[in-house]
Amino acid sequence: MDLFSHLATGFSVAVSPINLLYCLFGVTVGTLVGILPGIGPIATMAMLLPITFALDPVSALIMLAGIYYGAQYGGSTGAILLKLPGESSAVITTLDGYQMARKGQAGHALSIAAIGSFFAGTVGTLLLAAFAPLLAKVAVQFGAAEYFSLMILGLVAAIVLSSGPLLRALSMVVLGMLFGLVGADINSSVDRFTFGLPELSGGINFVVVALGLFGIAEILTNLENPEERRLVSDKLTGLWPDWAVLRQAAPAMLRGSALGSVLGVLPGGGVTMASFASYAVEKKVATNPGRFGHGAIEGVAGPESANNAAAQTSFIPLLTLGIPSNGVMAMMMSAMLIHNIQPGPQVMTLSPDLFWGLIASMWLGNLILVILNLPLIGIWVRLLRVPYRILFPAIVLFCCIGLYSVQTTVFDIFFAIVFALLGYAFAKLRCETVPFLLGFILGPMLEENLRRAMLLSHGDPSVFVTRPLCAFMLFLAAGLLLIAVIPTIRRKRREAFQEG
Amino acid sequence: MSIAKKLPVTRRHASAMLGTFFLTLAAGGAQAQDWKPDRPVTLIVPSAPGGGHDNNARILASVMEKYAGQVITIINQPAGAGVVAYNDMMKAKPDGLTIGQVSVSIVSDQFRINGVIYNKDTYAYLGQISADQNVLVVKADGPYGKMDVRQFLAAAKENPDAIAFGVSGNWTNHDYTRFQIEEASGAKFLRVPIKGGSQIVLSMLSGDVHAGALYPSEIKAQVSAGALKMLAHNGSAPLESWPDVPSFTSFGLAVNLEIWRALVMPQDTPEEILAGWRNILAQTMADPDIKAGYAKAGIGYAYRDAADTAKLVADAEVAYKDISAKAGVTKE
Numbered sequence: 001m002d003l004f005s006h007l008a009t010g011f012s013v014a015v016s017p018i019n020l021l022y023c024l025f026g027v028t029v030g031t032l033v034g035i036l037p038g039i040g041p042i043a044t045m046a047m048l049l050p051i052t053f054a055l056d057p058v059s060a061l062i063m064l065a066g067i068y069y070g071a072q073y074g075g076s077t078g079a080i081l082l083k084l085p086g087e088s089s090a091v092i093t094t095l096d097g098y099q100m101a102r103k104g105q106a107g108h109a110l111s112i113a114a115i116g117s118f119f120a121g122t123v124g125t126l127l128l129a130a131f132a133p134l135l136a137k138v139a140v141q142f143g144a145a146e147y148f149s150l151m152i153l154g155l156v157a158a159i160v161l162s163s164g165p166l167l168r169a170l171s172m173v174v175l176g177m178l179f180g181l182v183g184a185d186i187n188s189s190v191d192r193f194t195f196g197l198p199e200l201s202g203g204i205n206f207v208v209v210a211l212g213l214f215g216i217a218e219i220l221t222n223l224e225n226p227e228e229r230r231l232v233s234d235k236l237t238g239l240w241p242d243w244a245v246l247r248q249a250a251p252a253m254l255r256g257s258a259l260g261s262v263l264g265v266l267p268g269g270g271v272t273m274a275s276f277a278s279y280a281v282e283k284k285v286a287t288n289p290g291r292f293g294h295g296a297i298e299g300v301a302g303p304e305s306a307n308n309a310a311a312q313t314s315f316i317p318l319l320t321l322g323i324p325s326n327g328v329m330a331m332m333m334s335a336m337l338i339h340n341i342q343p344g345p346q347v348m349t350l351s352p353d354l355f356w357g358l359i360a361s362m363w364l365g366n367l368i369l370v371i372l373n374l375p376l377i378g379i380w381v382r383l384l385r386v387p388y389r390i391l392f393p394a395i396v397l398f399c400c401i402g403l404y405s406v407q408t409t410v411f412d413i414f415f416a417i418v419f420a421l422l423g424y425a426f427a428k429l430r431c432e433t434v435p436f437l438l439g440f441i442l443g444p445m446l447e448e449n450l451r452r453a454m455l456l457s458h459g460d461p462s463v464f465v466t467r468p469l470c471a472f473m474l475f476l477a478a479g480l481l482l483i484a485v486i487p488t489i490r491r492k493r494r495e496a497f498q499e500g
Numbered sequence: 501m502s503i504a505k506k507l508p509v510t511r512r513h514a515s516a517m518l519g520t521f522f523l524t525l526a527a528g529g530a531q532a533q534d535w536k537p538d539r540p541v542t543l544i545v546p547s548a549p550g551g552g553h554d555n556n557a558r559i560l561a562s563v564m565e566k567y568a569g570q571v572i573t574i575i576n577q578p579a580g581a582g583v584v585a586y587n588d589m590m591k592a593k594p595d596g597l598t599i600g601q602v603s604v605s606i607v608s609d610q611f612r613i614n615g616v617i618y619n620k621d622t623y624a625y626l627g628q629i630s631a632d633q634n635v636l637v638v639k640a641d642g643p644y645g646k647m648d649v650r651q652f653l654a655a656a657k658e659n660p661d662a663i664a665f666g667v668s669g670n671w672t673n674h675d676y677t678r679f680q681i682e683e684a685s686g687a688k689f690l691r692v693p694i695k696g697g698s699q700i701v702l703s704m705l706s707g708d709v710h711a712g713a714l715y716p717s718e719i720k721a722q723v724s725a726g727a728l729k730m731l732a733h734n735g736s737a738p739l740e741s742w743p744d745v746p747s748f749t750s751f752g753l754a755v756n757l758e759i760w761r762a763l764v765m766p767q768d769t770p771e772e773i774l775a776g777w778r779n780i781l782a783q784t785m786a787d788p789d790i791k792a793g794y795a796k797a798g799i800g801y802a803y804r805d806a807a808d809t810a811k812l813v814a815d816a817e818v819a820y821k822d823i824s825a826k827a828g829v830t831k832e
Contacts (some may be wrong), residue, residue, distance in 0.1 A: 007640045143708040186693045189670040198580030338549045342698035
């Protein structure tokens with residue numbers, strides 16, 4: 001079968017000593033940032049982006065991907081032991097994970113989280129390997145009109161899936177789009193919103209936005225919280241779960257993996273959405289929902305599986321359509337472009353080593369993570385004791401180094417501070433930054449494809465309804481929007497997000 | 501930078517100092533071209549990391565370090581579509597420690613961007629380092645896949661605006677070549693701006709756009725896969741990878757704007773330093789690692805010494821002045 005020969009190619013690339021080393025490095029850093037509050041995978045990847053300039057593209061992407069799914073593992077550790085999720089996707093794990101820890105079952109919670117993550121990671125990787133080639137075959141046929149419709153669908157999904165009020169999410173998407181449109185317009189070469197600054201004519205660098213909004217702003221908001229970290233217990237027992245616990249958690253892992261795999265593919269979905277949705281599902285199907293919030297193992301197994309499955313499958317839109325479905329994937333896209341790889345359906349055929357090597361490395365990375373997170377858990381726990389007064393300045397310093405080295409200009413550092421203040425304001429106003437980021441990335445693509453489609457049709461807008469795929473996607477987007485504004489569904493949606 | 505890369509610096513530094521020592525001994529008897537930098541060197545590249553310009557610089561710098569005896573650090577300065585970088589190169593200290601990598605835009609920018617003050621006379625040239633051709637390609641199984649270049653151009657003349665031609669922005673090299681093809685053949689295309697050559701290739705594969713005049717590195721993979729068909733190129737010599745593809749000039753069509761890249765220094769750099777660097781560049785370009793690196797990255801090898809490069813640049817300025825006037829290019 002094709003799939004197996006492809007995976008064999010992938011493994012031969014992924015197990016080369018140098019790639020294995022970068023995979024190990026990536027997942028270790030990922031675990032670290034997953035555990036530590038104040039810094040997430042987007043900011044970390046942005047910081048490490050400049051050092052990938054000198055690397056082979058395969059090694060670079062393997063490392064960056066490792067940071068992403070590594071953070072999903074690490075996030076659960078802090079959530080369970082300290083009720084301190086280092087990652088937004090681990091927020092929901094605090095509900096039952098921390099309660100388990102308080103009852104002295106921290107070992108069980110940690111091991112189920114790790115095993116669930118590994119199982120889901122395997123499922124996600126297999127799905128990616130199986131479906132990406134099929135999707136890529138379809139995607140090659142996509143013209144500008146199809147891309148435009150797909151992005152409309154994606155942005156609508158991002159708005160509907162975001163946690164706050166719809167109008168707020170919509171405003172964030174539009175605001176993000178406006179920022180994305182800064183720079184020279186490709187059709188007329190006229191500068192837009194640049195205020196005469198030559199630094200802006202090439203557009204706002206994604207790394208600047210990511211490090212400002214997700215790096216420095218996160219530190220600012222974290223500074224408001226008092227430094228309060230109480231470790232429930234120093235002794236961890238039951239790291240190898242008994243059969244009964246595993247059997248109780250297994251169905252939740254399965255459901256979480258399935259749900260996470262689907263939500264990961266959706267634009268704007270991603271890991272956080274997956275973990276929240278999985279928790280809601282687990283609570284729904286449980287025979288005794290009252291146990292949730294008081295240390296139910298399913299409440300850990302489901303979300304932790306879901307976020308890791310989503311982390312794997314969110315690579316599908318990027319690698320097949322060339323469209324990043326969330327901020328981390330936008331970061332991956334930047335990394336690919338820096339290495340002269342245009343993300344899209346041709347990646348698989350043009351660079352099979354890269355494509356399959358990356359996929360195989362994800363599975364290996366998941367394996368490494370189980371080892372890192374179970375036997376070596378003690379090391380990570382110790383890291384949680386690094387005081388903020390050392391941790392936060394260090395993160396800000398690394399942010400600045402990363403910012404400066406992308407384009408070797410100080411302008412970017414100051415510009416990132418502007419975005420940090422913006423991000424802080426967003427946090428105060430309880431506006432989500434993820435829709436903003438998606439608007440920032442997809443907005444320019446949306447505009448470009450809309451104008452190209454209109455140019456090619458000689459100004460006839462009927463292309464969007466006469467091309468069947470376009471019509472289908474736009475119809476879907478309209479339906480999604482309609483459903484979201486129906487009052488009963490709106491209420492349900494609010495409930496689902498209020499679990500946390 | 502890794503430690504492995506840092507270590508040889510001290511050794512190189514030592515040998516450079518030794519060189520200076522002998523130079524002093526020889527006291528004027530030494531050739532001017534023996535000058536070598538005694539500190540790490542900066543190479544300014546007018547584009548972001550990734551892409552042809554940056555790749556070219558990285559390959560070149562890695563080999564040139566060997567002959568210069570110093571580490572060469574690449575500084576990417578993509579602001580203002582290269583204008584900021586070209587201004588920086590102009591104002592750099594003439595101490596032989598800052599090199600600029602320029603492309604044909606040092607002479608074409610003045611005709612299309614407001615406030616540009618550099619032209620062919622602004623810089624001292626070290627030599628040409630590469631040349632890339634634009635190859636006219638169509639989708640192999642598309643409506644024009646069975647045609648040769650004459651038939652294709654005849655079709656474009658017969659039905660103006662029917663053939664969508666992808667260009668990477670207004671008055672980029674792709675676009676100038678489109679204009680030259682139209683001028684020479686009377687064809688009229690529907691010009692479709694698309695960000696970057698690889699995106700144009702994607703649009704061609706989907707059937708959105710029908711043709712493009714792209715660099716060999718951009719089309720290499722799809723040509724080998726049989727998805728794109730090459731009709732003609734704008735080079736003066738046969739293409740390295742595909743010697744069978746005819747040139748436009750062989751059909752009597754004046755489509756000949758090759759893109760070249762060269763190294764420059766500020767105009768007031770002392771002659772001794774320039775001679776030293778020209779010698780280093782000549783040695784670098786003769787190194788087989790350059791050709792191998794270029795071939796892997798799909799960059800066209802070409803080398804001219806300083807005098808010939810100055811002539812190349814001067815000729816290009818005349819050509820771009822002429823074509824910009826004909827095309828009615830307005831400054832933005």
